[in-house]
Amino acid sequence: MSIQAKPLHSVGVPMKRKEDPRFIQGKGHYVDDLSFPGMLYLSLVRSTYPHAEIRSIDITEALKVPGVKAVITGKDLEAAGLGWLPTFHGFDKQMVLAIGKVLFQYQEVAAVFAETRAAAVDGAEAVQVDYAPLPVVADPFTSKADKVLLRPDRESKTNRIFHWEVGDKDGAARALASSARRIKQRVWFQRCHPAPLEPCGCVAYFDTMGRLQFHVTSQAPHVYRTALALVTGIAEDKIHVISPDLGGGFGNKVPVYPGYVCAIVGALKIGRPVKWIETRTENLTSTGFARDYHMDVEIGATADGRVTALRVATTADHGAFDAAADPSRYPAGIFGIVTGSYDFPVAYAEVDAFFTNKAPGGIAYRCSFRVTEASYAIERGMDILADELGIDAAELRRKNFIRKDQFPYPSALGFTYDSGDYHKTLDVALERIGYDALLKEQAEKRARGELMGIGLSTFTEVVGAGPSKHFDILGIRMFDSAEIRIHPTGAGIVRTGTKSQGQGHETTWAQIVAEELGLDAGAIMVEEGDTDTAPYGLGTYASRSTPVAGAAITMAARRIREKARKIAAHLLEAGEADVEWTDYRFQVKGVPARSVTMKEVAFAAYTNMAQNEPGLEATYYYDPPNMTYPNGAYVAVVDVDRETGEVKVRRFVAVDDCGTVINPMIVEGQIHGGLTEGFAMAFIQEIQYDAEGNNLSTNFTDYLVPTSLETPHWETAGTVTPSPHHPMGAKGVGESPNVGSPAAFVNAVVDALSPLGVRHIDMPMTRDKVWRAIRDAESTKG
Amino acid sequence: MIPAAFEYLRAHTADEAFAFLQQHGAEARVLAGGQSLIPAMRFRLARPAVLVDINSLNDLSYIRVDAKSLAIGAIARDADVERAPWIADRRWSLIHDASRVVADPVVRQMGTVVGSLCHNDPAGDWTAVALAARAAVVVRGKSGNRQVGIDDFLVDSFTTATGEGEMALGVVFPMPDDRTAGSYQKMERKVGDFATAAAAVQVSMNDDGTIRSAGVALSAAGPCAVRVDAAERLLAGQKPGEELIRAASDAAWHRSAPQADLRGSVDYKKHLAGVLVARGLRQALARLGVQA
Numbered sequence A: 001m002s003i004q005a006k007p008l009h010s011v012g013v014p015m016k017r018k019e020d021p022r023f024i025q026g027k028g029h030y031v032d033d034l035s036f037p038g039m040l041y042l043s044l045v046r047s048t049y050p051h052a053e054i055r056s057i058d059i060t061e062a063l064k065v066p067g068v069k070a071v072i073t074g075k076d077l078e079a080a081g082l083g084w085l086p087t088f089h090g091f092d093k094q095m096v097l098a099i100g101k102v103l104f105q106y107q108e109v110a111a112v113f114a115e116t117r118a119a120a121v122d123g124a125e126a127v128q129v130d131y132a133p134l135p136v137v138a139d140p141f142t143s144k145a146d147k148v149l150l151r152p153d154r155e156s157k158t159n160r161i162f163h164w165e166v167g168d169k170d171g172a173a174r175a176l177a178s179s180a181r182r183i184k185q186r187v188w189f190q191r192c193h194p195a196p197l198e199p200c201g202c203v204a205y206f207d208t209m210g211r212l213q214f215h216v217t218s219q220a221p222h223v224y225r226t227a228l229a230l231v232t233g234i235a236e237d238k239i240h241v242i243s244p245d246l247g248g249g250f251g252n253k254v255p256v257y258p259g260y261v262c263a264i265v266g267a268l269k270i271g272r273p274v275k276w277i278e279t280r281t282e283n284l285t286s287t288g289f290a291r292d293y294h295m296d297v298e299i300g301a302t303a304d305g306r307v308t309a310l311r312v313a314t315t316a317d318h319g320a321f322d323a324a325a326d327p328s329r330y331p332a333g334i335f336g337i338v339t340g341s342y343d344f345p346v347a348y349a350e351v352d353a354f355f356t357n358k359a360p361g362g363i364a365y366r367c368s369f370r371v372t373e374a375s376y377a378i379e380r381g382m383d384i385l386a387d388e389l390g391i392d393a394a395e396l397r398r399k400n401f402i403r404k405d406q407f408p409y410p411s412a413l414g415f416t417y418d419s420g421d422y423h424k425t426l427d428v429a430l431e432r433i434g435y436d437a438l439l440k441e442q443a444e445k446r447a448r449g450e451l452m453g454i455g456l457s458t459f460t461e462v463v464g465a466g467p468s469k470h471f472d473i474l475g476i477r478m479f480d481s482a483e484i485r486i487h488p489t490g491a492g493i494v495r496t497g498t499k500s501q502g503q504g505h506e507t508t509w510a511q512i513v514a515e516e517l518g519l520d521a522g523a524i525m526v527e528e529g530d531t532d533t534a535p536y537g538l539g540t541y542a543s544r545s546t547p548v549a550g551a552a553i554t555m556a557a558r559r560i561r562e563k564a565r566k567i568a569a570h571l572l573e574a575g576e577a578d579v580e581w582t583d584y585r586f587q588v589k590g591v592p593a594r595s596v597t598m599k600e601v602a603f604a605a606y607t608n609m610a611q612n613e614p615g616l617e618a619t620y621y622y623d624p625p626n627m628t629y630p631n632g633a634y635v636a637v638v639d640v641d642r643e644t645g646e647v648k649v650r651r652f653v654a655v656d657d658c659g660t661v662i663n664p665m666i667v668e669g670q671i672h673g674g675l676t677e678g679f680a681m682a683f684i685q686e687i688q689y690d691a692e693g694n695n696l697s698t699n700f701t702d703y704l705v706p707t708s709l710e711t712p713h714w715e716t717a718g719t720v721t722p723s724p725h726h727p728m729g730a731k732g733v734g735e736s737p738n739v740g741s742p743a744a745f746v747n748a749v750v751d752a753l754s755p756l757g758v759r760h761i762d763m764p765m766t767r768d769k770v771w772r773a774i775r776d777a778e779s780t781k782g
Numbered sequence B: 001m002i003p004a005a006f007e008y009l010r011a012h013t014a015d016e017a018f019a020f021l022q023q024h025g026a027e028a029r030v031l032a033g034g035q036s037l038i039p040a041m042r043f044r045l046a047r048p049a050v051l052v053d054i055n056s057l058n059d060l061s062y063i064r065v066d067a068k069s070l071a072i073g074a075i076a077r078d079a080d081v082e083r084a085p086w087i088a089d090r091r092w093s094l095i096h097d098a099s100r101v102v103a104d105p106v107v108r109q110m111g112t113v114v115g116s117l118c119h120n121d122p123a124g125d126w127t128a129v130a131l132a133a134r135a136a137v138v139v140r141g142k143s144g145n146r147q148v149g150i151d152d153f154l155v156d157s158f159t160t161a162t163g164e165g166e167m168a169l170g171v172v173f174p175m176p177d178d179r180t181a182g183s184y185q186k187m188e189r190k191v192g193d194f195a196t197a198a199a200a201v202q203v204s205m206n207d208d209g210t211i212r213s214a215g216v217a218l219s220a221a222g223p224c225a226v227r228v229d230a231a232e233r234l235l236a237g238q239k240p241g242e243e244l245i246r247a248a249s250d251a252a253w254h255r256s257a258p259q260a261d262l263r264g265s266v267d268y269k270k271h272l273a274g275v276l277v278a279r280g281l282r283q284a285l286a287r288l289g290v291q292a
Helices: A020-024 A060-064 A074-079 A117-126 A140-144 A169-177 A221-232 A258-270 A280-286 A335-339 A371-389 A393-400 A422-433 A435-447 A505-517 A545-572 A598-607 A664-683 A736-756 A767-781 B014-027 B037-042 B078-082 B090-099 B105-110 B113-119 B126-132 B229-235 B242-255 B266-287
Strands: A040-046 A052-058 A068-073 A084-086 A093-095 A108-114 A128-133 A160-167 A181-192 A201-206 A212-216 A239-242 A274-277 A289-301 A307-319 A347-355 A451-460 A480-486 A492-496 A524-527 A579-582 A585-588 A591-596 A617-622 A631-640 A647-657 A715-718 B007-010 B028-031 B050-053 B063-065 B069-073 B136-141 B144-149 B154-156 B167-174 B180-187 B197-205 B211-219
Touching (some): A040 A117, A040 A258, A040 A280, A052 A108, A060 A068, A060 A117, A068 A074, A068 A258, A108 A117, A108 A258, A140 A289, A140 A307, A140 A347, A160 A169, A169 A307, A181 A371, A201 A258, A212 A258, A221 A239, A221 A258, A289 A371, A307 A335, A335 A347, A371 A451, A371 A736, A393 A422, A393 A451, A422 A435, A422 A451, A422 A631, A422 A647, A422 A715, A451 A736, A480 A505, A480 A598, A492 A505, A492 A545, A505 A545, A545 A585, A545 A591, A545 A598, A545 A617, A585 A598, A631 A736, A647 A736, A664 A715, A736 A767, A767 B266, B014 B028, B014 B050, B014 B167, B028 B037, B069 B113, B078 B090, B078 B105, B090 B126, B090 B180, B090 B266, B113 B126, B113 B167, B126 B180, B126 B197, B126 B211, B180 B266, B197 B266, B211 B242, B242 B266
Parallel strands (some): A040 A274, A212 A239, A307 A347, A492 A524, A647 A715, B007 B050, B028 B050
Antiparallel strands (some): A040 A108, A052 A128, A084 A093, A160 A347, A181 A289, A201 A212, A201 A274, A451 A631, A480 A492, A480 A617, A579 A585, A585 A591, A631 A647, B063 B069, B069 B167, B136 B144, B180 B197, B197 B211
16 A cells, blocks of 8 residues: 655654564563452352342352452442442443342342452352343333333433434425435444453552552543542542553443442452453443444435435434443534535434443444444445436445535534545545446346445544544543653653554654654654553544544654754754754754754753753643544445355455555554454444343354454555644544445445345345345345 | 363373273263363353363374275364365365364364264264264273264264263264265354354265265254255265256255254255255265266
């Protein structure tokens, strides 16, 4: 992939990831690698019922298990004022351990502390819970009827969590009613799970100073510190959160989970370190899931294919607690991006969220707060519209794209898109895949009865949360930060409020510093995840690290450069105004022979600074003026086996425009990973519950993660439209492929089946489902 | 994912393993590759009080081909079968195909053919292969070793003819003649998954172009792998053709009695049973150079 026209000093260079030798050699340092003298293990008793009253909990036998030190229940926590935990956006609270009743299968019921992991599990098995089953609400449509009230603890006596809307309701209704053509389709983005390879866990202990040392799998360590201070009442200076190497996160490691609170309570109560590492089953059944949005998409258009209006009505399943970690003013996240890449004159979107007897969560999985759902809805809708109008799917998109001269573009639902060249990005994708030849091949195959499909997705993302006037979590504004120290020898360290889970920050951040200061990226160390040393930041999720912390690093480096200029002036015996930064060094204006490098200046900052303040350090807190809007054009080509419903993804071209690319190799790696997840959701992934609320997807046999053996070959390319407001022009990319690709796969499969009259298939498009769609279509045709 | 407590016994000879099993009876389980047993124990679905580890019994790691048979010992790994020098021989094409789709490449490094037969998962691969190839399992009991035909060996889901205190030592596949070929057709959701449906087919031809005998079996089609007797009967003595294949495929559809699960519905799995038998027959015949 060659995205950048010309690599600069360090930015645009496909530098090998500095963290990889450590990971590849098994030398990563994860929470479960930690061990402290006297450490106990925590295992949680979990509910076997989706909805039940707890008649009694008998811990007698558990306490008899050799090695078991203590068992705590919801009643114990309630007595200590720790029965409930606020969810991140502040609209709801969640039981730490069940109090009175359980609301979903696998809910935390009791905590067992023991000398060994095995004893803790044996102890948990020995806890006897007497349940009286209650009627189960297993879907949001049943929930809506309010026949069974799931959360009597709340003030409002309804299962509806919120109604949220944006846009011009009446205007959209009028425009739809007067449109020459319109389509309507319900699409369901099924419940998925991020399933990071490393599950969640922590080690908690109180040190000799009485300080809580909390090692945890967190994507947002500072937010954890503040949240823990608010929940436990421990002074924030007495809490030290350390997030070491993380084995993936994908949003699953943003919320604070009951296990963390139990570990801290256990450490306090017993006075020994406590480790809690959840199992794969616990991770899949109780921690932050993703999606579960049922979306009714309506698009109006003129007869020749100009879109006139969009209306989307969503029914959302949030599970037993409203733990979707959205920014507080965005209960439905940034779903308003649902107008996508298209110039809709009017639009309206509404989301109604409901409680059900399922695990809580809802925004995770490589997704900038519901952007994945929104992109899927609009990209499916545009394909259905193309089919309805008999217009080529690429042509319809071209006709309706926001043109590059319209940026900054105010969308009908209130966003100001920063930049893009959607026509160009699509052209690159179509050229790369050989679109015209494929259409010809498809026509020939259709004549022979073969099922071949081509699917497009031309999505626009919105990432980089976010401007403080709009975005906060628990009231904390969503800025991010960087602190840079340049050492006398020209090496340095950068610390940020973000936390890499595999994104490659140790390399990317070093490259930004090196670019701005003309230093060696190999000699810039990156440290994240330690709240004692890192400046305050909101963490890594929602593709915000490069747009926000990356900008903070750039600005901090520029502050250093300004200070360095003073020292350079001293070294060059010139006035500061006569010293310019050019070609990665300071020189006397117009006299290249009189110059000094940053390395020389760094040494002088500690040895020969004259009247200047010693040292070479800077901190910057960056409050982004706007979100960034990466976009892409994806094309999938599939062949469907009529006999078995098997879908072969023959080709997949992804053209991404994420603005300035700092490390093309890392960007490509991110795109490969995200496409693989998109492929998984499209074809094999779903957290399934039966009608009685039993979770059927409790391990990797029943919740599938693709391996290299079934993953298609990805072909990537890029266009570069820098963000006008980001200091490096970068936009963020981690989530784009996950956001953009599901629609491309579904559009391709539906396109393949369209000669049979198939109009839509919900994900995951299992072979059974595809085969059934073919069979049903054929039998209807007779 | 911590197993319940158990006692671990490492056997150094087959005699010692047998003695352990005799001593602990139903409480004990044999640990060979452990690729099914260990996960089941970690989920606490299996809770044997005693594990008898036979991985040190190097004299059971054999894979031997002679004029009459292929014999595979109890701790010969799937990967060893996959890489065996004889595997490319057409007459072993059924085993060849299966050896490449059992579980995933990592599991195949430890997993064993005999262990898979003893586990008798309803959706296992080797069970269907053994039925189609008419294998027999060598079982050591109190009165010495005996060969149990595979049809008798596979009793029910996760249950075999290996009695309490007994152990399976190996499996024997009769040597097919050189006018024999097979095919293993497996539909799986991803590499490493159990079959959504699978068909094992082995066909031997007469010189006159008629089918001498056929083995047809299905996996994921009932409590354990099943032989499609009707298909085998209707194929024997006939000249191959599309109509014949369709009839065998229909017989497979009738014989298949799967359970609905996350891998697929009953009607989809039954449909696949028919499709995969037809595909298997076509491939086996193509390998023999026979126009179907």
